[in-house]
Structures are given as structure tokens and as C-alpha cells.
Amino acid sequence: MSTSVDLDKSAVEPTFVGISGGRRARNALATGLMTLAFLIALVPLVWVVWTVVSKGLAPVLTGHWWSESLNGLLARQQGGGAYHAIVGTLLQGLVCAVLATPIGIMVAIYLVEYGAGTRLARATTFMVDILTGVPSIVAALFVYAVWISIFGLPRSAFAVSLALVLLMVPVVVRSTEEMLRIVPDDLREAAYALGVPKWKTIVKVVIPTALSGMLTGIVLALARVMGETAPVLILVAYAPFINFDIFQGNMASLPLLMTVERSNPTDAGADRLWGAAITLILIITLFQLLAAFLSKVTAPKTK
Amino acid sequence: MAKRLDLKDVNIFYGRFHAVDNVTLSVAPRSVTAFIGPSGCGKSTVLRTLNRMHEVIPGARVEGEVLLDGENIYGSSVDPVGVRRTIGMVFQRPNPFPTMSIRDNVVAGLKLQGRKSRKELDEVAERALRGANLWNEVKDRLTKPGGGLSGGQQQRLCIARAIAVQPDVLLMDEPCSALDPISTLAIEDLIAELKTEYTIVIVTHNMQQAARVSDQTAFFNLRATGEPGRLVEIDDTPKMFSNPTQQATEDYISGRFG
Amino acid sequence: MSDPTVTGGPTGIGEPADRWGSSVSAAVPEAGIPATEPPPPDQGSIGATFVQRGDRIFRFLATGSGVFIVALIGAIGLFLLIQAVPPLLQNHANFLTSRQFEAGDPNNLSFGILDLLLVTVEVSVFALVLAMPLGLGIALFLTQYAPARVARPFGYLVDLLAAVPSIIFGLWGLFVLAPAIQPFAVWLETHLGWFFLFSPGNVGIAGATVFTAGIVLAVMILPIITAISREVFARTPRAHIEAALALGATKWEVVRMTVWPFGRAGYVSASMLGLGRALGETIALTIILAATPRIFTGSLFDGGATFASKIALSFAELNNNLSAGAFIAAGLVLFVLTFLVNAAARWVINRSGAKA
Numbered sequence: 001m002s003t004s005v006d007l008d009k010s011a012v013e014p015t016f017v018g019i020s021g022g023r024r025a026r027n028a029l030a031t032g033l034m035t036l037a038f039l040i041a042l043v044p045l046v047w048v049v050w051t052v053v054s055k056g057l058a059p060v061l062t063g064h065w066w067s068e069s070l071n072g073l074l075a076r077q078q079g080g081g082a083y084h085a086i087v088g089t090l091l092q093g094l095v096c097a098v099l100a101t102p103i104g105i106m107v108a109i110y111l112v113e114y115g116a117g118t119r120l121a122r123a124t125t126f127m128v129d130i131l132t133g134v135p136s137i138v139a140a141l142f143v144y145a146v147w148i149s150i151f152g153l154p155r156s157a158f159a160v161s162l163a164l165v166l167l168m169v170p171v172v173v174r175s176t177e178e179m180l181r182i183v184p185d186d187l188r189e190a191a192y193a194l195g196v197p198k199w200k201t202i203v204k205v206v207i208p209t210a211l212s213g214m215l216t217g218i219v220l221a222l223a224r225v226m227g228e229t230a231p232v233l234i235l236v237a238y239a240p241f242i243n244f245d246i247f248q249g250n251m252a253s254l255p256l257l258m259t260v261e262r263s264n265p266t267d268a269g270a271d272r273l274w275g276a277a278i279t280l281i282l283i284i285t286l287f288q289l290l291a292a293f294l295s296k297v298t299a300p301k302t303k
Numbered sequence: 304m305a306k307r308l309d310l311k312d313v314n315i316f317y318g319r320f321h322a323v324d325n326v327t328l329s330v331a332p333r334s335v336t337a338f339i340g341p342s343g344c345g346k347s348t349v350l351r352t353l354n355r356m357h358e359v360i361p362g363a364r365v366e367g368e369v370l371l372d373g374e375n376i377y378g379s380s381v382d383p384v385g386v387r388r389t390i391g392m393v394f395q396r397p398n399p400f401p402t403m404s405i406r407d408n409v410v411a412g413l414k415l416q417g418r419k420s421r422k423e424l425d426e427v428a429e430r431a432l433r434g435a436n437l438w439n440e441v442k443d444r445l446t447k448p449g450g451g452l453s454g455g456q457q458q459r460l461c462i463a464r465a466i467a468v469q470p471d472v473l474l475m476d477e478p479c480s481a482l483d484p485i486s487t488l489a490i491e492d493l494i495a496e497l498k499t500e501y502t503i504v505i506v507t508h509n510m511q512q513a514a515r516v517s518d519q520t521a522f523f524n525l526r527a528t529g530e531p532g533r534l535v536e537i538d539d540t541p542k543m544f545s546n547p548t549q550q551a552t553e554d555y556i557s558g559r560f561g
Numbered sequence: 562m563s564d565p566t567v568t569g570g571p572t573g574i575g576e577p578a579d580r581w582g583s584s585v586s587a588a589v590p591e592a593g594i595p596a597t598e599p600p601p602p603d604q605g606s607i608g609a610t611f612v613q614r615g616d617r618i619f620r621f622l623a624t625g626s627g628v629f630i631v632a633l634i635g636a637i638g639l640f641l642l643i644q645a646v647p648p649l650l651q652n653h654a655n656f657l658t659s660r661q662f663e664a665g666d667p668n669n670l671s672f673g674i675l676d677l678l679l680v681t682v683e684v685s686v687f688a689l690v691l692a693m694p695l696g697l698g699i700a701l702f703l704t705q706y707a708p709a710r711v712a713r714p715f716g717y718l719v720d721l722l723a724a725v726p727s728i729i730f731g732l733w734g735l736f737v738l739a740p741a742i743q744p745f746a747v748w749l750e751t752h753l754g755w756f757f758l759f760s761p762g763n764v765g766i767a768g769a770t771v772f773t774a775g776i777v778l779a780v781m782i783l784p785i786i787t788a789i790s791r792e793v794f795a796r797t798p799r800a801h802i803e804a805a806l807a808l809g810a811t812k813w814e815v816v817r818m819t820v821w822p823f824g825r826a827g828y829v830s831a832s833m834l835g836l837g838r839a840l841g842e843t844i845a846l847t848i849i850l851a852a853t854p855r856i857f858t859g860s861l862f863d864g865g866a867t868f869a870s871k872i873a874l875s876f877a878e879l880n881n882n883l884s885a886g887a888f889i890a891a892g893l894v895l896f897v898l899t900f901l902v903n904a905a906a907r908w909v910i911n912r913s914g915a916k917a
Contacts, residue, residue, distance in 0.1 A: 023811055030813035034706055037698025038715065041787075044780040045722050048733045106626035114623050117361060124627040126907065127634045133834065133903035134637070134896065135841020137869045141892040145640040149882050166637075169630070185359075186398035190461065193356060194412030194468055195388025199619035204415050208402040227726025229844035230869070234876045255728050255844070262732070262848065277729050284724055300401035301448045 056274030104172025163231035175217025223287035313367035337513035340523035345532025354390035391470035397457035399449030435463035455486020645890035664887035687775035696786030723784035731848030734777035739768025762862030769851030782835035793827025826913030833906035
């Protein structure tokens with residue numbers, strides 16, 4: 001309390017002690033900076049999406065984009081479509097998912113239901129973490145080293161799928177593991193108490209309960225790997241035509257189409273490049289929506 | 304159907320921790336035995352060893368014998384899965400399977416063994432639901448999810464699920480502690496009815512409940528914190544509540560302790 | 562006491578060793594069953610045996626998958642090494658110190674990784690320097706500042722950045738971002754050119770530089786850093802926050818007193834995971850960075866190639882195992898590098914206890 005009379009000061013003590021200007025300013029500054037950081041992050045997102053849409057929308061609005069390949073077309077020739085690349089991307093993704101999903105789920109089941117606390121489980125968790133961080137190009141090189149260098153097999157879409165499996169498995173493990181862990185132990189105990197063996201408890205009680213989240217994770221993981229470019233660059237050659245044979249011959253995919261058309265300086269090339277980009281984003285978005293839809297449909301209901 | 308349970312020198316460990324010390328007791332067929340005692344005294348632990356549910360917890364281990372009609376459920380050739388099929392359990396919190404309908408919940412045990420026709424399962428479901436006094440409340444919505452029922456109904460659903468596999472013994476681990484008083488009464492009435500067919504062991508925190516539903520009461524206690532739990536006394540319920548042998552029992556029952 | 566039962570394994574349900582006994586004992590009397598053991602009178606013994614087999618198979622499959630993952634990482638290292646050794650033995654240059662990577666001709670291999678390493682590290686670290694403060698700000702904003710109602714959709718927006726394929730970031734970076742930031746790059750070069758980071762670059766193509774690549778890379782690792790940091794920050798114990806609030810702390814002081822100390826290790830770990838991702842990023846850098854025969858000077862305005870972009874650029878044309886092996890050797894170095902960074906990140910987070 002100061003003894004001199006301060007004329008500006010109100011005669012009554014304020015009910016609440018105010019906070020000093022410095023603290024208030026620092027608080028405001030911090031709030032401002034953090035909000036700014038968030039806004040800055042939105043800039044590239046909006047910018048990228050805008051770039052892709054503005055450059056790629058025109059070509060994909062033509063009907064033949066979705067139904068024709070680029071077979072027989074010259075680099076500067078307009079027309080044709082990305083059907084061959086869409087087929088390739090979906091096919092490689094599908095084969096990858098078929099292989100990666102069971103492996104990923106079994107690893108997660110091991111970690112949650114069987115291994116908990118053992119040294120092998122700790123090693124597995126660590127390796128899943130490491131696998132998460134393995135660059136896609138290294139995964140591709142590994143498949144190349146085994147599949148092509150050692151086995152002497154040709155480059156093929158299947159080799160791409162194998163590389164994608166390496167990238168997808170850890171993501172599936174992580175999400176499945178998380179979902180299995182939140183299944184209450186009550187349910188496992190209830191099943192055991194009915195005399196249900198452990199594996200049936202897992203298959204018929206634990207997995208159905210976690211299914212919704214598991215499916216979401218799997219579809220999102222798939223969406224992620226379908227945009228990978230490094231494996232297709234290394235493990236399969238581009239073909240401008242449609243190829244359904246994953247074990248033989250060249251096969252296009254959207255990322256591969258983009259890398260090929262990038263070196264095509266004509267307008268047709270630019271259209272194909274950005275058209276493929278928007279198509280890829282559309283497919284990934286569709287998978288994300290599918291994931292959200294699946295999680296809604298398969299969630300345990302109470303009504 | 305209903306069988307007799309005998310525990311002989313049962314010691315229970317979690318890893319190196321000695322949780323329950325040297326319990327010996329007998330449970331007659333078609334009777335209700337209540338386990339009472341303060342929190343952490345090991346009564347639920349003992350209950351879980353009666354159908355080998357404690358093995359689900361890593362590091363848990365039992366010494367001694369638990370005899371079901373003279374046969375040791377810990378015998379080296381006995382499958383714990385088979386034990387649990389014979390000795391059913393109802394848990395503290397109702398835990399219906401969220402992905403299954405009411406009917407499927409009831410017959411889950413049989414269905415997962417995969418050896419019954421649809422018609423048979425429907426019959427079992429009705430019988431079990433009637434047995435659990437739930438049939439009239441749910442008969443029109445058997446295909447709806449079990450999670451939509453009230454807490455008390457869910458618990459009766461769990462009881463129906465447990466009796467649908469026709470166990471010899473039914474273990475109940477504080478089955479009413481998560482329920483309101485009206486639902487609790489419904490369950491207690493049900494226990495009185497089930498007693499005519501099953502051997503029942505119930506763990507309860509509620510001494511009035513023990514007095515109301517049980518024929519025989521066992522009081523568990525700890526000597527001190529960190530010491531293993533032990534069986535202080537077991538006797539006919541009226542005697543336990545009017546004239547127990549042990550001072551500790553009397554203190555607990557009269558509310559001077561715990 | 563006479564019959565101590567020890568359950569097998571920590572998972573609980575014990576599997577008596579002679580489970581098969583009840584069904585096969587007649588045919589194989591010496592199958593390891595104690596002779597005194599009477600067949601169990603249990604009514605469901607055949608079913609029980611079947612059940613046990615199902616359990617055993619399922620357990621085997623699950624455990625096998627776990628082993629598979631562990632073996633897989635070993636196999637990656639091993640097979641890359643197998644392919645890398647022959648070309649390394651025929652290498653005319655020093656693998657670690659040579660700045661040229663000439664591996665196209667299997668008869669005249671002359672490849673070294675020094676420049677690849679330098680470019681890889683510089684572009685990744687530059688990206689990290691840009692992304693770390695931004696990631697921190699975003700994570701704090703989303704967990705502590707944004708109103709609960711919008712925090713989730715806002716977080717989803719940031720996560721969307723991770724859903725954009727890197728090839729699209731690469732195209733955007735080269736064709737859209739690079740021209741847009743070119744004036745700023747020129748300004749830096751003109752006014753701060755005396756500093757080695759901003760000295761004139763070694764490529765003629767405007768924008769196809771480490772500078773552009775680093776910015777794009779920063780955008781790409783931002784969602785990784787943000788996602789994990791958010792998770793850790795959000796787990797700050799409610800009680801800590803309330804204790805700080807009750808002392809009359811401002812929002813910022815709450816963050817500094819509770820959220821930050823609690824989540825710091827998670828943030829560091831998240832940043833290292835982002836670094837790991839940056840080190841291995843392939844196609845975006847392949848697109849952006851201009852190839853150059855000249856040596857890397859350390860300037861942000863240089864072109865060049867990272868491990869991953871070098872491999873991606875050259876690999877498709879390879880037709881012999883020796884040349885491929887040379888690039889695989891570079892890939893192996895990259896694998897080891899990312900392994901170390903990721904392992905360190907996990908170590909940091911595990912040690913701190915605030916597990917992500």
C-alpha cells in the first residue's frame with residue numbers, strides 16, 4: 001500500500017487482484033503466436049489443394065479421363081485418360097492390403113493378447129516403430145534386392161505391392177493395437193467365464209468389438225500407401241495401356257503416370273500430370289470418407 | 304447338476320506377493336455362500352480361483368486344491384477352459400458383449416462352442432432369460448443390442464448368459480455393486496430362485512445382502528496391510544450375524560470396523 | 562500344497578503339457594504322459610483337446626507374426642548389405658569421402674556418399690528448423706488454446722497435410738512455391754550472400770534448390786510433429802493444470818509450468834520422428850532438387866541430390882546388379898541413418914514416461 005494519494009486509483013479496492021500488464025502481454029503474445037502457427041500451417045494446405053484443383057480439374061471433367069488409357073497417344077496429343085493408372089493404383093493397393101492386413105492384425109493380437117510384457121513383445125514393438133520410420137525408398141530397395149536381384153524375377157506390380165506391405169503393416173499394427181487395447185478386459189473375462197477358449201474369445205468377442213476402429217485404421221493406412229511413389233519408380237515400369245496382370249509386364253499407377261508426364265513439356269503433359277494429381281487426391285479422399293463411413297456402420301450399437 | 308466345492312489349503316500369489324493365505328472351506332450343493340470382508344482382503348481373489356479366472360492376470364498362481372465334487376480343478380490334465388464351462392461367473396459390472404444382440408449374448412457361450420442348432424439356441428435363450436427373470440422384459444426385442452438395456456437388466460442378461468451354458472456352480476463377484484436398490488432386489492430374488500438348481504458363491508460388500516441371500520457366510524480379513532488375506536471364519540449365516548465365534552467378525556459385522 | 566500349479570507364461574491360460582493325452586494316449590502310450598495319470602473323466606475332453614489345438618495354432622500364428630516383424634528389420638539390413646558388398650569391393654572411389662556418385666557403368670564404379678549425406682542432412686535439418694517451432698505452436702494451440710468445439714476439426718485439417726501424397730507436394734513445390742518465394746531467395750542471396758548458407762548456388766535453375774526443398778519438406782513433416790506432440794500435450798494431467806490455474810496463472814503460464822515440462826520429451830521425440838521422415842523423403846526432393854555435376858557447397862541455394870532422390874533418379878534405368886548394388890549401398894546408409902534417428906526418438910519418449 002502506497003502512502004501517497006493516487007488520484008487515478010479508485011477509492012474502493014478492486015474485488016479481484018488484477019494481473020500485471022507484463023503477464024497479460026506475454027499471455028496475449030503467446031496466444032497470438034500459437035494461433036498464427038496454426039494459420040501458417042493452413043496456407044500450404046489450401047495452396048496445394050487450390051493448385052491441384054485449378055490445374056487438374058479440366059482434364060478430369062472429361063468422360064474419357066475415367067474410362068480410357070493413354071495407349072497409342074503421342075506425348076503432345078490431347079485426349080485419353082488415366083483409367084490404366086487408376087486400375088494400377090487400386091490393384092497394387094488391393095494386393096498390398098490383402099497381404100498387409102492379416103499380418104498387421106496378427107502382430108497386434110500378439111502384442112495385446114499374447115505377448116504383453118515379454119521380451120519378444122518389446123522387441124516387436126520396437127521393430128514396428130522402426131518399420132514405421134523406414135523410408136519408402138528403402139522398402140523398395142529391399143524388395144528389389146530380394147525379389148529381383150536374388151530371385152531374378154522381373155519388375156512387376158506385385159513387387160510394388162510387397163514394398164507397400166512393408167509400409168502398411170506398421171500402420172495397421174499401430175491402429176489395431178490401439179483398438180484392441182481399448183476393448184475392456186471385462187468382455188474377455190466374461191467370455192472366459194463362459195468357457196470360451198482364448199482364441200475364440202479374440203476372434204468372436206474382442207475383434208468384433210474393436211472392428212470399427214480397426215477397419216478405419218486399415219483403410220486409412222491403405223490410402224496412405226497408395227500415394228507412394230518411390231516403390232513404383234523402382235519396382236515396375238510404366239505402361240500407357242491397361243494391364244491387369246500383377247505378376248507380369250509394365251503397369252501404370254497414378255504416381256508413376258505423374259513422374260512420366262512430368263518430363264512431358266506439352267500442354268497435354270501438364271493436363272495429364274495435374275489430372276492424375278487430382279485423381280490421386282480424390283481417391284485418397286474417397287478412402288478417407290470410406291473409413292469414416294465404415295467406422296459409423298460397424299460401431300457397436302446400443303439402440 | 305449342482306456340485307459341491309471344497310477348498311483345501313488354498314494359497315494365492317501374484318508374482319511374489321502372497322495375496323491369500325491358506326483357505327480351507329466347503330460349499331454345499333444348492334446353497335448360497337457369501338464371501339464378506341473389507342476391501343483388499345482377497346475375497347474376490349478367492350472367488351476367481353474357483354473357476355481359474357485369476358490365471359488371466361499375469362503372474363497369478365495358486366497352491367492347494369480346489370475340488371469340484373472331489374475332482375481337483377487344478378489337476379494337471381484339466382483344461383481351464385473346461386473348468387470355466389462348468390463353473391460360471393457373473394461380474395461386478397454388467398458386461399454384455401456390445402456387438403451382439405440380447406439373444407446372441409445369452410447363447411454366446413454355447414454358440415462359441417459351435418455345436419447347437421438355431422432352434423436349440425432359441426430354446427436355450429428363452430429358458431435362460433426366463434431363469435434370469437428377464438424374459439418378459441426383453442422377449443419383444445431379442446435382436447436388439449444388449450448394451451441398450453438398463454444396468455439391472457444388463458446384469459440379469461449376464462446371469463442368463465452364465466446359466467445358459469448350464470454350469471454346476473455359479474460365482475458372483477459383487478453382482479449388485481453397480482446397480483440401484485430396485486435392480487439389486489431383483490437380482491437378490493433371482494439368486495434365491497437359482498439356488499434351487501445351482502451352487503452359488505457370491506462376493507458382496509453389502510452385509511445386509513449377505514444376510515438376506517446366503518445360507519453360509521465366510522468372513523475374510525487382513526491381519527495387517529501388506530499381509531496376505533485370510534479366512535477368519537465361516538459358518539451358517541444366521542449364526543455369523545448373531546453370534547460369531549471370532550471377535551474380528553463381530554467387529555466387522557457390527558460396523559465397528561471397515 | 563501337494564499339487565502346486567504354476568500357470569504357463571504370463572498370459573494366463575495354462576496349457577498342460579500332456580493335453581493330447583486324453584485322445585492319443587491309447588495309441589501312443591509313451592507320449593510323455595505320466596503313467597499314473599488317469600484319463601480325465603471330464604465330459605468334454607474331446608472338445609477340450611480340439612479347443613486347445615485351436616488356441617495353440619492361433620497363438621503360434623500371432624507369435625510368428627511378431628517374430629516375423631523382428632526378423633524383417635534384420636532381413637532388410639542383411640539383404641541390402643548382401644547386395645551392397647560386391648559393388649563396394651569394386652569401387653574405385655572412397656565410399657565415405659568421395660563426392661561423386663558414378664555407378665552407371667558396372668565396369669567402372671566410382672561412387673561416394675559424402676555429397677549425398679551433406680545434402681540429405683542439410684535439407685532435413687533446415688526443414689526441421691522451420692517445422693519445429695511451427696509444430697510446437699500448432700500442437701499447443703490445438704490442445705490448450707483452441708475452443709474444444711473446433712479443436713478436432715482444426716486438428717483434422719493439419720492431419721490432412723499428411724494425407725497429401727509427397728509427389729503432389731513435390732510438384733507444388735517446384736512449379737508453384739519456388740517461383741513465389743524466388744524474390745525472397747534472391748534477396749537473401751544478395752544481402753546475406755557472405756554467409757555460406759546463403760551464398761550463390763551451384764545450379765542455374767531458379768528455385769530447384771535445397772531452400773525450396775527444405776520448405777516443402779517442413780510442410781510435409783509438420784503433421785508428424787504436430788500429431789505426436791498434440792497427443793502428449795493433451796495427456797498433461799488435469800490436476801497439474803488445475804493446480805496452476807488455482808494459483809492464478811495465465812494460460813501461457815499454465816502452459817509453461819505444466820504442459821511444456823510434461824510434454825517436452827514427447828515433443829523432442831516427435832521432432833526426431835519428423836527428422837527421420839525428412840531424411841528418407843524421396844519423390845518430392847527428386848522433383849524439386851536440380852541435378853548438378855558440381856560439388857555441394859553447403860549453400861541453401863545449391864541443387865544436388867539426397868540419398869533417396871539420387872536412388873530414385875537413377876534406379877529405373879539400371880539393368881545390372883552391380884550398379885543397382887551401388888545404389889543399394891547408398892540406401893543401406895540411409896536405412897542405418899533413419900534407424901538411428903527413429904531409435905533415438907523412441908528412446909527419448911520411453912525414457913520420459915509420457916509415452917506417445
